[in-house]
Amino acid sequence: MERDLEQALSLAATDGRVDYEQDVRPILERRCVVCHGCYDAPCQLKLSSHEGLRRGASEERIYEPKRINEMRPTRLFIDAKTPSEWRSRGFSPVLNEGPSSPENNLRNSVLYHLLSLKQQHPQPSTGKLPDSFTLELNREQTCTTIEKVDDYAREHPLWGMPYAMPNLSEKEYQTLVAWLAQGSPAPALPGPSATVLPQIREWERFLNQDSPKQRLVSRYLYEHLFHAHIHFSGSPTREFYRLVRSTTPPGKVIDEIPTLRPYDDPGSSTFYYRLLRYQPGIVIKNHIVYEFSGQRMQRYRELFLEPDYDVRQLPGYETWVASNPFKVFSAIPAESRYRFLLDDAYFFIEGFIKGPVCRGQIALNVIEDQFWVMFFDPNQPVITNNAQFIGEMANELQLPADEGSNLDLLRIWTDYWEGQRRYMEEKQAWFKTIGSHDLDHAMNYIWDGDGENPNAALTIFRHFDSGSVAYGLIGNEPETAWIIDYPLFERIHYLLVAGFNVYGNIGHRMSTRIYMDFLRMEGEDYFLAFLPVSQRKAIRDSWYVGQRRAIEELFSAPQAWLQTESVTGYQTDDPQGELYRHLKGRLSAVLQQTQAMNRCGKTECGNRDTESARADSAMQKIARLQGENLHAFPDVAFVRVKTGRAEGDLAYTLIRNKAYKNVTSFLADERERDRSDISQDTMTVVNWLEGSYPNFFFSVALSDIDDFTQRCATIRNHDDYEQFVNRYGVRRTHPEFWALADWFQDLQARRKPILSGLFDLNRYQNH
Numbered sequence: 212m213e214r215d216l217e218q219a220l221s222l223a224a225t226d227g228r229v230d231y232e233q234d235v236r237p238i239l240e241r242r243c244v245v246c247h248g249c250y251d252a253p254c255q256l257k258l259s260s261h262e263g264l265r266r267g268a269s270e271e272r273i274y275e276p277k278r279i280n281e282m283r284p285t286r287l288f289i290d291a292k293t294p295s296e297w298r299s300r301g302f303s304p305v306l307n308e309g310p311s312s313p314e315n316n317l318r319n320s321v322l323y324h325l326l327s328l329k330q331q332h333p334q335p336s337t338g339k340l341p342d343s344f345t346l347e348l349n350r351e352q353t354c355t356t357i358e359k360v361d362d363y364a365r366e367h368p369l370w371g372m373p374y375a376m377p378n379l380s381e382k383e384y385q386t387l388v389a390w391l392a393q394g395s396p397a398p399a400l401p402g403p404s405a406t407v408l409p410q411i412r413e414w415e416r417f418l419n420q421d422s423p424k425q426r427l428v429s430r431y432l433y434e435h436l437f438h439a440h441i442h443f444s445g446s447p448t449r450e451f452y453r454l455v456r457s458t459t460p461p462g463k464v465i466d467e468i469p470t471l472r473p474y475d476d477p478g479s480s481t482f483y484y485r486l487l488r489y490q491p492g493i494v495i496k497n498h499i500v501y502e503f504s505g506q507r508m509q510r511y512r513e514l515f516l517e518p519d520y521d522v523r524q525l526p527g528y529e530t531w532v533a534s535n536p537f538k539v540f541s542a543i544p545a546e547s548r549y550r551f552l553l554d555d556a557y558f559f560i561e562g563f564i565k566g567p568v569c570r571g572q573i574a575l576n577v578i579e580d581q582f583w584v585m586f587f588d589p590n591q592p593v594i595t596n597n598a599q600f601i602g603e604m605a606n607e608l609q610l611p612a613d614e615g616s617n618l619d620l621l622r623i624w625t626d627y628w629e630g631q632r633r634y635m636e637e638k639q640a641w642f643k644t645i646g647s648h649d650l651d652h653a654m655n656y657i658w659d660g661d662g663e664n665p666n667a668a669l670t671i672f673r674h675f676d677s678g679s680v681a682y683g684l685i686g687n688e689p690e691t692a693w694i695i696d697y698p699l700f701e702r703i704h705y706l707l708v709a710g711f712n713v714y715g716n717i718g719h720r721m722s723t724r725i726y727m728d729f730l731r732m733e734g735e736d737y738f739l740a741f742l743p744v745s746q747r748k749a750i751r752d753s754w755y756v757g758q759r760r761a762i763e764e765l766f767s768a769p770q771a772w773l774q775t776e777s778v779t780g781y782q783t784d785d786p787q788g789e790l791y792r793h794l795k796g797r798l799s800a801v802l803q804q805t806q807a808m809n810r811c812g813k814t815e816c817g818n819r820d821t822e823s824a825r826a827d828s829a830m831q832k833i834a835r836l837q838g839e840n841l842h843a844f845p846d847v848a849f850v851r852v853k854t855g856r857a858e859g860d861l862a863y864t865l866i867r868n869k870a871y872k873n874v875t876s877f878l879a880d881e882r883e884r885d886r887s888d889i890s891q892d893t894m895t896v897v898n899w900l901e902g903s904y905p906n907f908f909f910s911v912a913l914s915d916i917d918d919f920t921q922r923c924a925t926i927r928n929h930d931d932y933e934q935f936v937n938r939y940g941v942r943r944t945h946p947e948f949w950a951l952a953d954w955f956q957d958l959q960a961r962r963k964p965i966l967s968g969l970f971d972l973n974r975y976q977n978h
Contacts, residue, residue, distance in 0.1 A: 329371025683805025
């Protein structure tokens with residue numbers, strides 16, 4: 212170890228001053244942040260900012276299924292500000308915190324020792340990694356300290372950093388070592404750019420007006436945008452802001468009020484809405500972008516300020532009031548609130564797909580692997596568009612509120628479900644009065660995006676332990692679909708985004724999970740209401756054989772609506788397929804835009820050339836595969852098709868959609884799948900990069916694309932898949948792994964300069 216330290220010091224001495232932004236940050240982001248960037252970063256070591264390095268590591272896991280009680284929050288930049296404060300919270304340093312010298316800066320740095328360990332003991336360069344590497348989602352973590360790092364190295368010589376990934380290049384290693392030896396100097400934090408500063412002043416002036424009406428509207432906006440990475444129109448592509456509550460007014464240094472939820476009591480009668488620059492590197496897992504512009508502000512005025520209504524008394528922040536948006540914001544017209552959500556439905560759905568709730572055990576286990584989402588038209592006389600009805604139902608629409616103690620689950624199974632039952636019964640009574648509508652006419656009840664908004668149709672993918680959202684109706688016709696109205700949309704946000712506490716106790720996690728069951732069933736039942744009575748129940752029962760029947764008995768849901776005919780005029784014996792075709796017709800104007808939105812974030816991306824057409828045709832053969840042919844494939848795989856021209860290479864995503872019959876309850880084990888489940892597995896193939904956590908990479912020359920697709924079709928067992936990976940796969944041990952990972956990162960950055968972020972490699976499989 213001493214000889215390695217001397218060599219490192221010698222290398223560091225030959226380097227000039229290393230600049231963090233120019234030299235260090237790019238290496239950290241591409242080689243370290245790709246696993247250490249989110250709530251689930253190993254050992255809570257977040258390397259996406261210098262502050263994360265200074266905070267260090269902790270053995271306490273945020274995502275800990277066995278945790279009974281609420282843990283103390285550990286939000287970077289918010290819950291503590293200095294290394295000493297983080298030490299008092301149990302974080303251990305990974306940088307030298309003693310007297311500074313090149314030798315001390317390396318000798319006392321855990322980060323240096325782990326980087327050095329990797330250089331001394333490179334991992335295998337071919338084949339799978341040995342079983343000694345732990346790679347499961349909930350794997351046990353070993354969070355070493357400077358006092359134990361030598362023991363760690365002896366026990367796990369192959370566990371240097373980057374963990375279970377190829378070594379850094381010599382240049383990358385030398386740069387990081389030189390920077391560490393120099394004391395890991397911090398960069399100066401940039402302030403707002405010249406184009407953003409006047410916009411911040413205008414927005415903070417708008418949000419902090421004194422009238423009760425404006426104050427209520429600003430509260431509504433904050434509770435819906437607190438998680439956004441706000442990008443100002445015309446500003447640099449990688450400059451983002453957070454909307455926060457501060458004790459200090461505009462023009463003063465921001466002092467963020469560190470509440471867990473946006474509707475928690477700020478603790479001060481006077482506070483201000485401020486825009487704080489987001490400093491860490493951008494990881495796509497939590498990059499949820501929302502634009503502020505002059506047009507946006509005008510839209511807010513039209514929706515919230517120009518309508519004639521009075522706000523006579525501002526609501527308080529008592530938990531059981533503040534957690535219910537139907538009480539807090541009852542003065543604001545319901546149509547305005549609904550249209551606000553519809554304008555950017557993709558953003559709000561991304562909130563729970565990319566937010567901290569989305570890690571398998573809470574929201575994801577109760578949804579299908581692929582389903583379509585549409586919305587009721589706010590102009591139609593649907594009972595849930597009626598402000599008076601929503602106001603009368605406010606108590607029944609109460610969501611579980613975490614008050615810091617383990618709630619009695621019996622209360623969840625009684626109080627919340629009884630409220631849901633009463634709400635369903637009231638809707639059901641109205642449902643009986645509306646009569647039946649011809650199928651063509653019934654399509655008017657579906658929002659068509661006003662003919663121009665691609666948010667009207669979305670596809671949600673569940674990738675086992677993560678998820679993603681795409682514009683449009685993507686892939687094969689799904690087994691299920693949701694139609695969302697305003698109360699359902701608002702509750703999804705308040706349950707899974709505004710009200711979810713990732714540090715919460717088991718009662719909070721369970722209540723969130725159970726209530727999400729209610730919401731999923733509600734969205735699916737709206738879809739089913741468009742189908743004929745004669746087949747409605749049979750279709751619903753086929754979705755969840757066995758398990759759903761038990762859930763319905765447990766919750767005793769009102770059933771009369773199943774016998775109320777609402778839509779007529781079906782011409783075939785496949786009404787669900789017929790309904791999908793009519794929905795596509797209703798949404799045809801916006802569906803033309805959605806493929807481009809997915810590829811480049813705009814409604815037009817330019818034409819695809821002949822090479823693209825050839826690759827598209829070949830890849831669609833994979834999309835037709837089904838059942839056991841797919842059992843060896845990962846949930847999400849990125850494919851690079853090499854054309855011979857680097858700038859012309861193509862990217863695809865293979866998304867395996869697993870069929871489940873029991874995705875209905877927190878009681879079900881999501882790994883329980885019988886052979887009939889597996890026979891219904893499908894593959895979605897898209898010509899863009901979908902998802903935040905690629906599980907595997909493939910690389911194929913365009914000249915071999917037909918062989919690639921044919922070999923996919925002939926995979927019957929793991930041996931076949933192993934041969935396929937040997938030919939086209941890029942394992943964790945592959946010498947070109949980092950080059951290919953960088954290519955995908957660069958491609959996404961070029962296609963979506965504002966919306967892109969680093970793909971997370973934490974869940975890359977050891978195939």
